Amino acid sequence: MPRRPEGPPPPPVVARVRVRFAKRGRLRFMSHRDIARTFERALRRAAVPMAYSAGFSPHPRISWLGAAPTGAASEAEYVELALAEHCDPHALRLALDAALPSGLDVLACAPATAAPLADLVDASRWRLRLPAVALDELTSAVAALLARDRVEVERATKDGHRRFDVRQAVVSMVCRAENDTCAILDVVVRHTTPAVRPDDVLTALCVVAALRLPVPPEPLRLGQGRLLEDGTVADPLMPDRDDAGRLVGRLDA
Known part of the structure; x- marks a missing residue:
């Protein structure tokens, strides 16, 4: 039989929140991979109740949309977060913005709708x-x-x-x-x-x-x-x- 991780399965996704953020100043030279790692650290610092994938290497369930090329600034970058608990979008925006470095600035948060984010862009x-x-x-x-x-x-x-x-x-x-x-x-x-x-x-x-x-x-x-x-x-x-x-x-x- 295939091996399974010990312990209970991760909590299910109960809510999804979409985040609009800006990439400004010198941080426009960050690669998308570096931005993703920075967001994961900020989510932990902000104590955002993320939902995680199952398996031996759980990772937060984050969906990115059409990242701007390295070197380009942006006022319209988007990411969708899967949460294990319901959160107030305004409070989440403030906490996440405070946890991110200046230049990665959270502009808005909103509950996800039924339509996939990619279908809206x-x-x-x-x-x-x-x-x-x-x-x-x-x-x-x-x-x-x-x-x-x-x-x-x-x-x-x-x-x-x-x-x-x-x-x-x-x-x-x-x-x-x-x-x-x-x-x-x-x-x-x-x-x-x-x-x-x-x-x-x-x-x-x-x-x-x-x-x-x-x-x-x-x-x-x-x-x-x-x-x-x-x-x-x-x-x-x-x-x-x-x-x-x-x-x-x-x-x-």
Whole structure:
């Protein structure tokens, strides 16, 4: 017979809570694995009653969603926690935020709904700060990309080099000037496989218009969620909005 761990089985999951957190400052250079380990330590320090997996090496039941690439800041990272006890989301947010290092900041907590978290997210909104890029140069490159039906780029993945279309993932692009020597690009992209990342969008702009980036860009994810009819992205912690974005209830996070 197969071996079984001694002692009683772990407590069952009685509640699930979804957490929105930010990745700011120098902590944007943390890998997703490091962030996951940091969260597990913070959950223990905050005495969050986590539900654990069974087996000889129990681990807290945590589900991550679409982590931002290493080096990218974000105001919209999401994780779902399975709990062995019911908790007040507001109290959990305060305790977890206090246990995490500055730069990993908990913005909101809400009870999970029946819909899987992944089903509430199909797009992201990014703001790309481009130092040493002139607005007219960026505007010309954006117009060239939007005029194309297809723009392929190549990226190294764990399965080797892959070519994929960036244009079909781009929903909208808006550019403006921060000052005379820095342009800003706001872009909404659909979540695809493989995922189209900010650096892929910039590579596509280089392909179609030879856009030069003298200084490394500064990507910031402003939101991720369901793409609405008006091109905006709905926060998945507010699932009380219908597909057109109309508010049909209220969820206190």
